[in-house]
Amino acid sequence: AQSVTQLGSHVSVSEGALVLLRCNYSSSVPPYLFWYVQYPNQGLQLLLKYTTGATLVKGINGFEAEFKKSETSFHLTKPSAHMSDAAEYFCAVTRRSGYALNFGKGTSLLVTP
């Protein structure tokens, strides 16, 4: 079975500061990993994904994540937070294409002026 754990249900950063949202996964097979963002009262938007190949993945809005197999991690980072980054962020895992995603419990990012 595949699962993810997101450390920290709430993260607060100052505008311009580094954003680091943590995600650790558990999978018996090579995982497909994703980060989604959800703005208030909206659906989920894909930020980035790791399937195969390069372990450092760049996504939209300046976000990136690095797949570290040895640490079973897929942490999301952004060098400089913007007010518009305030949202709920979800890490998700699946084992193969066409299968459902298993989501973490989400991390609410607050950006303060």
Added chain:
Amino acid sequence: DTAVSQTPKYLVTQMGNDKSIKCEQNLGHDTMYWYKQDSKKFLKIMFSYNNKELIINETVPNRFSPKSPDKAHLNLHINSLELGDSAVYFCASSPGESRNYNEQFFGPGTRLTVL
């Protein structure tokens, strides 16, 4: 053009009623899903469906049933609604097993409130 659409966006109803939520995707995808997001924002798969197989999360009550009239639609029918069914329901689609990636595209969600 909206890739994955859901109707209605909001649904308020009484306990015991039967209701349906519609989902349509215009991406030509093979697989569609229904997820439930509870009040704590936890997302959980309810069903995944392609033209060959329906996979049901075993924790989903049998009052919930997906209905797919064609490959582009996966509707969610709920019988005898209960207070605990209040949540946001998301439809999603993906290319399916034939592709090398598994990006899922989500609809805007339907907020169901059971009174």
